Amino acid sequence: MNIFCTPLINRMLEFENYIIRPLVLEDLDEFFNLIETNRERLNDFFAGIVSKTKNIEATRVFLKEVIKKQESKQYFAFVVVDNTTNKLMAFIDLKNIDWTIPKTEIGCFTDKKISGKGITTKAIKTFLDYSFNHFKFKKIYLRTHHSNKAAQTLAEKCGFELEGIIRMDYKTTSGKIIDLMYYGLINNK
Template structure:
C-alpha cells in the first residue's frame, strides 16, 4: 500500500439526507459545543469526553486537532449536517486506523434532538461504505458499552457481526465502575 498521506480523501461525503464534512472551518467549535450542551446528560452517560461541559474554545481546539489528524491520515472525523436545514446533527469518525491491515473503528455521537430518526445509522452506513470501498479497509469495528442499546442498534441494523462481549473490559464514562464492551465488525 502506498503511503496513506498520499491518499485522496474527500472532505465531504453526501447521503440522501445528510452532509458529512471534515471539521475544517473556523467556528465549527461553537456549533459542536452547542450540540454537546444540548445533549450533555445523554452523552455524559456514555462518553468520557462529556464528563464536564467544555468551553467553546476547547471544542474548537479539539476540532482543529481532528482536522490535523484528518490531513495526516491518522483518523477521519466528519461533522454531520442535515441537508435540508444545514443543522448540525452529530459526529462520526474512522479512528484507531491500522494501515498495515488495513482496519479501523467507527465512533459516533448524536445531538439528542435528532435521535431516533435514523440519521446516525445513515451516517455510519456511509462511512462504512467509504471505509470498505474507497479506503479498502479489510475490517471495520464498532465497540460500545453493552448497556448502550441505542448505540448497539446501529451496527446490528447495518449487518455488523457481534464478535463477542468483552467482560469487565473498560470503565464507565465517569470512571466509577467496570463495564462490558460489545465488539462488532464487518469485513470484506
C-alpha cells in the same frame, strides 16, 4: 490511487437531505452546541470528547488536535449536516486505526432531535461504503455497552456481527470500568 495523498472526501457524501463531510475548525460553534445539547447523554460513553469540550476554548483546542491527527492519518472526524438548516446533526469518527491490517473502530453520536428516526443508520451505511472504498479498510468495528440498545440495533442494521464481549475494556467519565460488546464488519470486496 494512494489514499494518503487524497483528500478525505473529494465530494460530499449525500443521502436524503443530509451530507457527511470532515469536521473542520469553522464548525467550532456548531460542534460545541451539538456536544452541549447532548452532553448528559454522551457523558459516560464519549468520555474523551466530552472531557475535551467543556467550553468553547477547550473545543477549539480539541478541533485543532483533530485536524492535526487527520493530517497524519491517525484519526478522522466527520459530521452529518442537515442540508436545509446547515446544522450539525451527528458526529462520526474513525479511531484506533491500524493501517497494517488495515482496520479501524467507528464511533458516532446523533443529536437527540433526530435520534430514533433512522437517519443515523442511513448515515452510517453511507459512511461505511465510503470508508471501505476510500481507505481500503478490511475491517471496521464498533464497541458498545450492553445498556446501549440503540447502538446494538444500529450495528445489526448496518451488517455488523457481534464478535464477543471484552471484559473490563472501557473507563467511563465517572471512572467505572465496564465490559464492552464488540461488533465487526468485514469488507469482502
